[in-house]
Each structure stands twice: as structure tokens, then as C-alpha cells.
Amino acid sequence: MPSSSTDDSPRSDRDSAFTATALPHLSTIARVATALTGDAADTEDLVQETFLRAYRHWHTFQPGSDCKSWLATICRHTFAELRRRENRSVAVDDQELESLAAARVHSTARAKGVDDMFARLDLGPAIAKAIRALEPHYRDVVLLVDVDGFSYEEVASSLEIPVGTVRSRLYRARRHLQEALLDFAIDAGYASPSYTLPPNHPGERRNA
Amino acid sequence: MPDRAECEAVVRQLWPFIDGVVSETQREFIVDHLEQCEPCNSHFDFARAFLEAVHEARPHFHVGQGLNERVMAALAGAGYRA
Numbered sequence: 691m692p693s694s695s696t697d698d699s700p701r702s703d704r705d706s707a708f709t710a711t712a713l714p715h716l717s718t719i720a721r722v723a724t725a726l727t728g729d730a731a732d733t734e735d736l737v738q739e740t741f742l743r744a745y746r747h748w749h750t751f752q753p754g755s756d757c758k759s760w761l762a763t764i765c766r767h768t769f770a771e772l773r774r775r776e777n778r779s780v781a782v783d784d785q786e787l788e789s790l791a792a793a794r795v796h797s798t799a800r801a802k803g804v805d806d807m808f809a810r811l812d813l814g815p816a817i818a819k820a821i822r823a824l825e826p827h828y829r830d831v832v833l834l835v836d837v838d839g840f841s842y843e844e845v846a847s848s849l850e851i852p853v854g855t856v857r858s859r860l861y862r863a864r865r866h867l868q869e870a871l872l873d874f875a876i877d878a879g880y881a882s883p884s885y886t887l888p889p890n891h892p893g894e895r896r897n898a
Numbered sequence: 899m900p901d902r903a904e905c906e907a908v909v910r911q912l913w914p915f916i917d918g919v920v921s922e923t924q925r926e927f928i929v930d931h932l933e934q935c936e937p938c939n940s941h942f943d944f945a946r947a948f949l950e951a952v953h954e955a956r957p958h959f960h961v962g963q964g965l966n967e968r969v970m971a972a973l974a975g976a977g978y979r980a
Contacts, residue, residue: 718903724927725907762903786910793909796944805940808947817951818958836952837959842919861913868948892902892909892938 708748712741715758722762726769736772740765785854788861793892795868803882804875811880813871820870828863835860904931905938916945 716737723736743764744751751760799805807813821829821837830849834840835856842860846853875881908931914920915928932939 718901721904721927722907725904725911725924758901758903762906766907785913789910789912789914790906792912792945793941796941799944800940805944808944808951813951814955814958817955821952821955821959832952833959836949837956839953842917857914857919864913864948867952871948871951892906892941 704748707753708745711751711753711757712744712748712761715761716741718758719761719765722765723769726766736765736769739768739772743768785857785861788858788865790892791865792861792868795865795872799872799875802872802876804872804880807871807875807880811875811878813874816871816874817867820867820874823870824863824866828859828866831856831859832863832867836864905935908932908935908938909941912942912945916942916949 719740720733720737723733723740727733727736740761744761747764751757796805799807804810821832824832831845834845834848835842840848842853842856846856849856908928911920911924911928915925920928932942
């Protein structure tokens with residue numbers, strides 16, 4: 691095992707702390723890795739690399755802070771780095787961030803009391819207006835996929851762009867649309883803020 | 899109740915999962931998680947309702963009357979009869 695030049699504590703203490711604090715989260719990190727890679731062999735590689743990096747950089751972990759989140763962050767960064775290195779990722783980070791953004795829109799809608807707006811309101815005209823207001827490269831993709839039901843591959847072929855670009859544009863377009871519809875519902879007077887947010891969950895804003 | 903790190907990993911796959919482009923391993927993992935986690939499940943339900951509303955807005959995207967007439971005229975010129 692390599693030792694860190696910036697870690698002045700005796701090695702046994704460091705190993706003891708790592709064993710007691712980091713290793714209990716192995717199962718959790720394996721689940722995170724499974725969600726990221728979707729492949730059993732890749733999951734094992736990713737978990738191994740995550741814990742190797744965590745061990746090497748253990749001196750940067752703040753005792754008493756959330757080790758599980760620290761490890762999950764290392765896992766995600768490692769995954770993104772490995773994907774870039776393997777040159778088979780097209781803006782995976784961006785696509786995942788758009789998914790998180792969609793959850794945040796939902797949290798805001800819930801906080802404003804309009805999370806049931808799709809069931810409660812006739813949003814057809816507002817949706818059409820919002821789609822027309824999108825930049826053309828976003829508008830084309832969301833029309834083809836979400837309105838007309840074409841697959842990513844069909845749209846990629848039609849527009850002569852990579853499938854990854856279709857996904858990136860689509861997810862970004864969806865976020866713009868969700869935000870526009872949320873504004874519409876609030877501006878139309880349907881907001882009724884009354885919901886207490888469960889704290890500390892993905893998508894939840896503090897002080898929303 | 900799943901922990902926050904697992905929730906975040908699942909929510910990061912929200913759109914790919916709903917669009918059906920995740921692997922079978924990912925799909926099973928996410929389905930299991932959603933069965934246990936109401937907050938995450940509600941995010942996914944909201945996203946599905948949004949997509950359904952967008953799809954149902956399809957009638958609002960009919961082609962313009964001018965284009966329709968132009969196409970019909972061109973077809974008629976080629977021998978088409980409505």
C-alpha cells in the first residue's frame with residue numbers, strides 16, 4: 691500500500707480509521723457503482739478503484755464528516771474519469787446532471803403546491819408555446835422524441851448527430867420545458883405553497 | 899430506507915431509466931430502489947407525468963395550413979386525388 695507524504699499519523703492509525711470508517715460503506719458504494727456502470731465486471735473495477743483512491747487520499751477526509759458521501763463522490767469522479775479515458779462517454783456527467791435538475795424542478799413544484807399540475811391543468815397550449823420558444827437544436831430533438839415518439843437512434847440518424855448529442859439536447863430541452871411550465875403554473879395563480887420538504891434528498895433545495 | 903448516496907445515484911439515471919436505455923442490471927437496481935424510496939419514486943412519477951403531457955400536446959403541432967396546401971397542391975400536380 692502506498693503511504694501518503696501528507697499523512698503524518700502512524701500507518702496503523704490510518705488503517706484502523708479507514709477500516710472503521712470507510713470500509714463499512716463498501717456495499718453502499720457497490721450499489722452506487724452498479725447504478726453508474728450497469729455492468730457487474732465494471733462495477734467491481736469501479737469499487738476497487740474507488741476504495742484505492744479513498745485510501746490514498748485518506749488524509750483529505752475530514753474526520754466526523756459523512757464518509758459515505760465522500761466515497762460516493764470519489765466513485766462518481768472515478769467513473770467519469772474512466773469513461774473519458776476509455777473515450778466512450780459523451781457528456782455522461784451532463785446527462786446525469788440534467789436528471790438531477792429534473793428532480794429539483796419537481797421539488798420546487800412540490801414546494802409551490804403545483805406538483806400535480808400535469809393532472810390538474812390543461813398544459814397543451816403552454817407546452818406548445820414553450821417548445822416553440824426553445825432554441826432550434828433543442829426544439830427539434832424534443833419534438834422528434836417526446837412528441838412524435840422517435841427513438842434516440844432514429845433521431846441521431848435523421849439529424850446526423852451522435853446519439854449522445856441527442857440525449858444531451860433532449861435532457862436539456864426537457865429541463866427548459868419543465869422550468870417554463872412551472873413558471874406558467876405559478877404565474878397563472880395555481881401555486882399554493884404548503885409542503886414541508888424532506889431535507890437532504892437529491893433534488894431537494896435547502897430553503898426552497 | 900435507502901441512503902442518500904444510493905438515492906443520488908438512482909436520480910442521476912432518471913431520464914435514461916424512463917426512456918428505457920439503461921442496462922438490465924441498472925434497471926433492476928433502480929426498480930428495487932424505487933419500491934423502497936417514496937421521495938425518489940415521486941421524482942420519477944413527476945417526470946413521467948411531464949413526458950405524458952408533452953406527448954399529449956401533439957395536436958398543437960399540426961403543420962401550418964400554408965404548408966399543408968402546398969404539399970397537397972404538389973401531390974395534386976403529380977396526379978394525387980384526395
